[in-house]
Amino acid sequence: MSVETLKIDGDEYIKTAQTEEIPEGRGIAIDVDGIEIAIFNADGEFYAISNRCSHQSAPMCKAGEEKINAEHTWTKTRGRVDAEDCSVTCPWHLWKWDLESGKNEASGQRIATFDVTVEDDSVFVRI
Numbered sequence: 001m002s003v004e005t006l007k008i009d010g011d012e013y014i015k016t017a018q019t020e021e022i023p024e025g026r027g028i029a030i031d032v033d034g035i036e037i038a039i040f041n042a043d044g045e046f047y048a049i050s051n052r053c054s055h056q057s058a059p060m061c062k063a064g065e066e067k068i069n070a071e072h073t074w075t076k077t078r079g080r081v082d083a084e085d086c087s088v089t090c091p092w093h094l095w096k097w098d099l100e101s102g103k104n105e106a107s108g109q110r111i112a113t114f115d116v117t118v119e120d121d122s123v124f125v126r127i
Ligand code: FES
Pocket: 053, 054, 055, 056, 057, 058, 090, 091, 092, 093, 094, 095
């Protein structure tokens, strides 16, 4: 299978998803050459960040995922995307990560972020 790529100023971006595959306020996980990346939609802006929280390796893509019990009488979400301050909160212990810098202010830790560009409704990420 061939990978669709895009060249911008000499940098190669890899096609990862269509914009409609990533709902507002949610994320998806992708694997590029063994690198786990979460791509989030924050009010129509797309961001790519490591899919593994550096605290205890939670899958960041689960932030904001809704869990519903069998009777549909209980729902719960953990973590969320906040477009206003451009952050995502980890679904396990709620550490907040800046989507642009990958920084968690409280711990001083940083996780990887990746440049993103959207072209013709396709989301491209530079690894
Ligand atoms: S695993 Fe993310 S805050 Fe603990």
